[in-house]
Each structure stands twice: as C-alpha cells, then as structure tokens.
Amino acid sequence: MRDFWNRFSQHKGAVLGLVFLTIVVTIAFVTPALFPVSPWKMVQRPFLPPFTIDRFPLGTDALGRDVLAGLAYGAQVSLLIGLISTAAALLIGIPIGLVAGYFGGRTDDVMMRFTEFFQTVPSFALAIVLVAIFQPSIKSIIAAIGIVSWPPVARLVRGEVLSLRSREYVEAAILSGQTHFTIITRQILPNTLSPIIVLASLMVATAILLESSLSFMGLGDPNLMSWGYMIGAARTVIRQAWWLSFFPGIAILLTVLALNLIGEGLNDALNPRLSRRVK
Amino acid sequence: MLRFILARLGKAAGILLAIVALNFLLIHAAPGDPAAVMAGESGATDEKFIAQLRAQFGLDRSLPEQLAIYMKGVATLDLGYSYRQQMPVADLIFQRLPATLLLTMSAFVISLLLGTLAGVLASARVGTVADSIISTLALIFYATPLFWVALMAVILFSVTLDWLPGFGYETVGAGYTGLRRALDIAAHLVLPATTLGLFFMAVYMRMTRASMLEVSRLDFVKTARAKGLAPRTILWRHTFRNAMLPVVTLAGLQAGQLVGGAVLTETVFAWPGIGRLMFEALQQRDYNLLLGIFFVSAAMVLLFNLITDIAYRVVDPRIRAS
Numbered sequence: 001m002r003d004f005w006n007r008f009s010q011h012k013g014a015v016l017g018l019v020f021l022t023i024v025v026t027i028a029f030v031t032p033a034l035f036p037v038s039p040w041k042m043v044q045r046p047f048l049p050p051f052t053i054d055r056f057p058l059g060t061d062a063l064g065r066d067v068l069a070g071l072a073y074g075a076q077v078s079l080l081i082g083l084i085s086t087a088a089a090l091l092i093g094i095p096i097g098l099v100a101g102y103f104g105g106r107t108d109d110v111m112m113r114f115t116e117f118f119q120t121v122p123s124f125a126l127a128i129v130l131v132a133i134f135q136p137s138i139k140s141i142i143a144a145i146g147i148v149s150w151p152p153v154a155r156l157v158r159g160e161v162l163s164l165r166s167r168e169y170v171e172a173a174i175l176s177g178q179t180h181f182t183i184i185t186r187q188i189l190p191n192t193l194s195p196i197i198v199l200a201s202l203m204v205a206t207a208i209l210l211e212s213s214l215s216f217m218g219l220g221d222p223n224l225m226s227w228g229y230m231i232g233a234a235r236t237v238i239r240q241a242w243w244l245s246f247f248p249g250i251a252i253l254l255t256v257l258a259l260n261l262i263g264e265g266l267n268d269a270l271n272p273r274l275s276r277r278v279k
Numbered sequence: 280m281l282r283f284i285l286a287r288l289g290k291a292a293g294i295l296l297a298i299v300a301l302n303f304l305l306i307h308a309a310p311g312d313p314a315a316v317m318a319g320e321s322g323a324t325d326e327k328f329i330a331q332l333r334a335q336f337g338l339d340r341s342l343p344e345q346l347a348i349y350m351k352g353v354a355t356l357d358l359g360y361s362y363r364q365q366m367p368v369a370d371l372i373f374q375r376l377p378a379t380l381l382l383t384m385s386a387f388v389i390s391l392l393l394g395t396l397a398g399v400l401a402s403a404r405v406g407t408v409a410d411s412i413i414s415t416l417a418l419i420f421y422a423t424p425l426f427w428v429a430l431m432a433v434i435l436f437s438v439t440l441d442w443l444p445g446f447g448y449e450t451v452g453a454g455y456t457g458l459r460r461a462l463d464i465a466a467h468l469v470l471p472a473t474t475l476g477l478f479f480m481a482v483y484m485r486m487t488r489a490s491m492l493e494v495s496r497l498d499f500v501k502t503a504r505a506k507g508l509a510p511r512t513i514l515w516r517h518t519f520r521n522a523m524l525p526v527v528t529l530a531g532l533q534a535g536q537l538v539g540g541a542v543l544t545e546t547v548f549a550w551p552g553i554g555r556l557m558f559e560a561l562q563q564r565d566y567n568l569l570l571g572i573f574f575v576s577a578a579m580v581l582l583f584n585l586i587t588d589i590a591y592r593v594v595d596p597r598i599r600a601s
Contacts, residue, residue: 013418116294117294117297119532120294120535120577120580120581120584121294121298121535121577121580122535122536122538122539122573122576122577122580123535123536123539124536124538124539124540124542124543125538125539125542125557125572125573125576125577126573128542128557128561128569128573129305129569129570129573130305132561132564132566132569133305133306133308133309133566133569134308134309134310135310205422209422209424212424213424213425213426213543216424216426216543216546217542217543217546217558217561218561218562219561228424231424231426231427231430232426234430235430235546235547238430238433238434238438239438242434245427245430245431246431248427249423249424249427249428249430249431252424252427253419253422253423253424253427254422256422256423256424257418257419257422260418260421260422261418
C-alpha cells in the first residue's frame, strides 16, 4: 500500500487531480446544506452577469436561476451518473471477458462477435437512440452509457484471462478439481483487477462527458440539474450571456481532466513495469 | 486483396443486418404502440396515418413476419416516412449526407495531420518544454467537451472577433457561385471542422508520441544511427513510418466517434448535416427518422473502417503476407 502511494504520488498531475476530485466530491455532498434553495427556482432577475452581486457570484440564467447553485447540484449528477454507469459497464464487460477468455473456442468466437458489434456501432448515436426511445430519465441514461461503454472492458479482461489461463497455478486449480466458477472468481479475476481499475477510472471520465453530451442534446433527466443541461439551455442565448455556458463547461473540463490524470497515476502505481517502459 | 475485401464486405453486411434487427427491436421495446412510435408523437393523433402504418408494417402479424417486412424495406433503401417533415426518411438523410461527409472528412484530415505532426515533434524533443506544452495541450483537449469548445469558438471567433462565420453552411441569400461559393463554404467550415477535430487531434498526438518513443528504441533504429544516417532521415524514414501503423489502426476505430461528434458540432453550428437532422428529429420526437439516421451513420462507420483496413494493407505489406 505504501509502495502504491509512493508511486502514485510521483505523478504530480495525478495528485493534483485527486485533490481537485476530492473538492468536487465534497461539494457534491454538502450541496443541499450550502444551497437549500432548489436550483430550478428563480432567485434574481434573469441574465444577471457574474461578479455583480456577492450572493450570486456566477450570475443567473435566462430564468433567473442561480448558476453557482446549478453547478453544485450538477456536480452530484455528474459524479453519480459517471460512477453508476461505469459500474454498469463493468458488470456487463467483466463477465463477458472472463467467459470468452476462459472457455475460448466457439464461446469466445460468439462473444467477441457480439463485442465487436457494439464496438463498431457509433456509440454516441446509439446512446441518443436508446435514451430517446426509452424516454430520458436517470435510469435510461445510466443504462445507455453502460451499454455503449462495456466493449473495451470485455476485450481487456479477455486478453488478461488468455495470458493467465495457461499459468501453472490455474492448471493446478483445474487438477485439484475446483469448479470453473471457483477458478474464474478466485484464481483469475483477482489477478486482472489492476488493469480494470485503471480502465474504470478513465471510463468514469468518459461517462461524465457522455452524460453531459446527452443532457446538452436535451436528453437529460428532466428532474435533475446537470452541467450539460445548463450548457444546452444556454446555447440559444450564447450571444447575450457567455457565462451561462462558460462556467459549466469549465466544471466538466476540470473534472474530466482530474479523472484522466488520476487514471494515469493509477496506471503508474499499479503497472510499474509497463509505465517505466513507456517513459 | 479482392478476397480480403469481399470477406470484409460480408462481415460489414452482417453488422448492418444486426443493426436493422436492433432498430426493429427498439421500436417494439419502446413504451407504447409501435405504430405510434414510428409515427412520432405528433403523428400519433392521426388515426388514418397510424392505420396506414399498421397495414404497411403488418403489425397485426407475428413478430418474425414483421421483422421480415421491415428488413425488406431497409434492403430496398426504404427507411420509412417522416410524418413531421412530410418526406421519406431516406430522401431527408441523403439530402443532408454530403454536408456531414464534408465536415467529418475535413475534421479527420485536420486532426490526423496536426495530431501526428505534434506527436512527432513532442517525441523528437522528449522531456523538453516543447514536449510538456504539447502534451499538456493534448491532455486538456482530450478532456474538453466537444459541444462546449464549439460554443466557446463561436463566442470568441465569431461574436467577439468577427473573423469567421459561426452559423450555417454558407451565406444565405448571397447567391455566390463557383469559386466564390466554395470559398464561402470553406470559411463556414473552419470552426466546425477544427472544433470537431480537436479531441481527435489530442488522441492521435498522444498515440503518435507513445508509438514514436516505442519504435525509436528498437534495434533497426539503433542500426540506422550506427550507420551514421542523419537524425532527420532516421526520424521520418525509419521511426515515423513504423510508428504510424498503430495510429492508422486507431484512426479507423475512431471513425465511429467522429460521426457521433458531428451530431454535437452540427447542432452548435447549425451545420445542415445528418447530425443536425438527428437533433431536429430528437426535438420533434421523430423516432423513425432517428433510427434511420442511426442506421446510416453506422453504415458510414463501416465504410470508414473498410477504407482504413485497406489503407493498412497498402501501408504495411507484412500483413498481406500473413
């Protein structure tokens, strides 16, 4: 664990990312206390420019809603959807990769065809179609992001399993009569975890981008204030009010950047041999 | 080569067929009456139209029969009728396709050229200030939401500086012809193509840099250096040529995302392509049109992938042998 932290902290960007992400997470948790007024409520005159009134430092939007409160509530939505949809993608991708890599042969063939199909289909277009047809809601958004983002997980896990499959300890487990299920979950899965963790941290970043893109297109959950929705709603008034789209965009950019940096740091810390080779 | 292309075409056809089946499934899985889904929200009130759709798609028959009817339609390029736009879906899409092709191709060329160039530069000066600047920029572009950077480009270059048009495909009502018109369209193309290409530029830059560093440690590069070849020759003739292979592969795989990104860019810039059409279809709840666009964009991706696969074989003769 100590080793892990030492290697992680050598990546300065990753530490910076971790600090920023901690701040965002904290904001997400204390938001209801900090901003008791709903972000949907009109609190001031519309189009109040930023830095004019201390109480509303980032100004208000076309309907007089507090932009700062919107950002804080948006942090909750982005993090929540980013995490849960990544979990959903892992839940689909890991079993498929494990089974395909472990059993090989025809099973592998069929499963990889299936994976390839989802990898070829334009993912953003598929996500749009899924959310539109099943009506925008937090559930359909999470499901859609999960469905379009699992293929890299399956491919990664399959590759790892293929290289572990012929190791002696796996063969020993087969000889000792363990069931396939035990071998896969006890012997193989734990050894594939570190690349999965790295990939997952990057996937949370992509999921946040994807969610904001969907909300921007008007496919966000109508009951949740999100960063993408704020930018989408500001699109038509961009000439009058730059701040309405500027601040939420910065929030997305910094959060995604922080997650990507953390992913790089995790990669350095968990796969030390690999990262030294690349440097 | 011909056999290879045929095999790949067969595979692409299989994937297209699967997409048609998926579309069919989606229409039936959607909440509500399939006919109402196909008609879109507004069409749902018109009893006559719904009845016509029911008859056309045989909605009173069994599911496999319905799937067969649906597939037959798609095979003859009949993607249904858009009630909202009062036009066949296929006509609507083909009308808009050239604008999207122009946009995505330009973005692809811009991002590939600039991305690899920046990657080579960074790798040649690895560890220097130039490398840090290029790498940091790539990291930022990689994390920037596409639609946001497009909006910011409109504010900066179109609204504030007034350098470039930030809206539409050409100056409406100007009546330009010939070269004048081409230049006008090119001016309108600059912002959408650049903002769409930015993310991919970052991807190609990072890939090129990593690949260049990897290849530059291989034995044949050491040999070239030992022979006393000029560093510039080694960089471009030896390292670059070999380092480009994974980048070409990646570029092919990214094609799908390029089409997806076009939806966002076209929405911001009111670029009259199928991405903007998708946004309009969304706003009007025109599901039939939406699914048609999804099908055509997937077909575009398959075509893109096929082209890069062939390019790959041309670039690397070793694959042909195996």
